Amino acid sequence: MTPQRQLVLDALLELEHATPEQVCHHVQRTTPTVNITTVYRTLELLEELSVIRHTHLGHGAPTYSVDGHEHVHLVCHRCGRVDETDIEVMSELCGTLRAAHGFALDATHLALSGTCEPCTRAKAAENTQRAQEGQA
Amino acid sequence: MTPQRQLVLDALLELEHATPEQVCHHVQRTTPTVNITTVYRTLELLEELSVIRHTHLGHGAPTYSVDGHEHVHLVCHRCGRVDETDIEVMSELCGTLRAAHGFALDATHLALSGTCEPCTRAKAAENTQRAQEGQA
């Protein structure tokens, strides 16, 4: 465990989840000489060792987090907001998929996509407005 | 609807889902002059018109499919295999998330990640082997 690797891991512990770029910035705040290449290589290494894992939030870069940070990500594909919810909500689905497909679901690795509450309301408001315009 | 746009849409109808690159290759089999730029622009346009949609399968490029091709993708993060299952399996989860977070789940937009059956068996076999080696 070299100083650079410790820095990357510390950054992840502090940020909870972050893209490689974000980790790099965070590390460079204290140690500006650390290269983005090193961050990528360290993340890869730590992942092989099962110390960290990565999650695809759908659009763009994957985010890394320390193992044990286990929850489901809810990504709004309208505003980009990322919520989290307990992994518990997936337990039934997990059983269903295992039974039907032999598929062992890893609920933390991929995010769920949809529309968050504020955006749902915003959309409803738009539709109401459009309907009224149509009537007028 | 220009010829190029029709070609892109036809390619998607035939391929069911495909990355922009795959669409481009498919289109170029019949019309080699079509540019990848046009494919991207057409996909973007068709998506705005809600004719097609895209799904992030986790690693790498997004895949596009025609609207109505509604099922859930199960991606194995060990072998990369992509299975599909009925959207029905998500209905309970969908209700739970709506009630708890006001989150309107779009089950088709993001894939679910896990380990497929063959890979689960392969892993189990590896573990058995390792255990036997340890005993010997």
Add this chain to the structure above:
DNA sequence: TTATTTGCAAACCTTTTGCCAGCAG
């Protein structure tokens, strides 16, 4: 003619690779 669409080339961003130097065993 005016607006839209296309093709090409180049830019862009994120991630990966090759190579050399530095450090540790």
Add this chain to the structure above:
DNA sequence: CTGCTGGCAAAAGGTTTGCAAATAA
């Protein structure tokens, strides 16, 4: 010494943009 590690620069992959020619209204 030998091998792993880190930094730099360059390459690679996927996507976007600027511009001018072609096309359509």
